[in-house]
Amino acid sequence: MTGAPGNDPQSASVNPKKSRWRAMGMQMWIPPLVCFGVIVLAWQLYAVHNAYVIPTVPQIVDQFRTQPGLYWHDMLITLQEAVVGASCGMAAAFLLAVLMSRNRVLERSLMPLAVVLNVTPIVAIAPGLVVAFGFGFTPKYIIAGVIVFFPFLVNALVGLRSPDPEVHDVFITLYASRWEVLWHLELPSCLPYLFAAARICLPLSLIGAVVAEFSAAGETTGLGSLIQTSANQADLKAVYASVVVLALLGIGMTSSIVMLQRRLLSWHSSSRTRSQ
């Protein structure tokens, strides 16, 4: 990063707070927007000359204008699969982490299984799950849940063990029960770790949902099955339009987590700006 125009506090004489805000906003948004613009432009230039490889930008945008209902409907299905699956997976991982943080034997016996679950490629499990659970939502939920389980478990476990031993000592001298230590100390200490994990896990669950739809579209026609059927029909416009929707979905998930994090974790150093 070179130079920091407008960030010099002395140059902002009239309303320092407001103009610094604006300067910071500009600094934050202009570079990524410029990058994005360059890539879209390059895409368009390439697409105009290679119409059979990728569609042009206006063609993709046109998809949303002509068939908004189709993309909206499929997006909602994929979103449901990802969010429900991820929520169940994260909840299960968190509960297991709480139990493991109490009991080392449990951790030693179950952690290897969790590792096995994690290192097995999710694409390999998906067809088997479809056979076992049919073509409905269930296998999609399971795959989205499985994919988030391990990262969330590991982060939650580290978070639950993060409190300073001296704070723990204070709780013991207050004769706090294990439940009170969990509620007043370990859970709040764990929250920053959980948010960091959720930022990884929610986009991951989107991958899980799409992979599951690739394996078996069945009754649920989400963006993954839309991509697959469109690709089979060589409908590149629909393929890339779905990809764009998936990307937007991922951005939406990540930014809503970040917003929630800022709101809930104002006390944590990760939410403080460095200038303070």
Place this chain on the structure above:
Amino acid sequence: MSDYAARLVNDVAAADDDGVSIRGIWKAFGNENDRTAVVEDINLRIRRGQFVTLIGPSGCGKSTLLRIVAGLIKPDRGSVSIYGETVCHAAASKHIGFVPQTPALLPWRTVIENVKLPLQINKRSSSERDRRSSDPRELLESFGLGGVLNLRPHELSGGMQQRVAIARAFVFDPMILLMDEPFSALDEFAREAQRRGLLELWQSNQKTVLFVTHSVAEAVELSDVIVVMSSQPGRIRTVIPVNLPRPRGNFVENSAAFHLVEAEVRGRLRNTWGQPE
């Protein structure tokens, strides 16, 4: 002052349930083959309202002893009674106020919420305990923290954070205050200010205090009794009464009597190093 002198002179063992008695404490760490004694045969009586300081070289087990009294470590042998109760009972009835080395505040709670924490924990409480608890707001105001009630710990200086930690220990009006080098993480100026603050506080409510430090001046300035410990294994080398007048202010530090006591403590400490066992 005369009251204080009388208490110090009157060495007749008071009833056992009046004060803290530490009897025959032994503690070793390590596994069965390789055990290292940390403290050996510790006997100590702390009378009601006494300020007792444990001092000694690092590794002498002074923190271990404090943690045994706090109920954080179980001794191998011996017992501690706090006003006639076991440590466990004393903790359950919130008779123990513990101030660790770092402030150990909860960063997501404001100052006043941190001080309220002991009131929210272990609430299956008797009415007797509720009567003892003081209003957190008034308490913080009396600690000179009335202006920062709603700030978060990270917005305070290290000295103020430690003051909040002391206020938290005070909220149930504990029978004994256990402090484990509470000012050691502060810089010289903050430490001075906090020491003054604690001195004033103690003088206004005469709480029973067991204080661990490695600063001789701090020990002399604050204490009624200084317990000098030697290391490996940790034993009580000697107990030095500090007969300086109270209330102690700025002048005490410059008085001849202060330097005499200070010199004596330093001498005894030197002895403990001189005899490696």
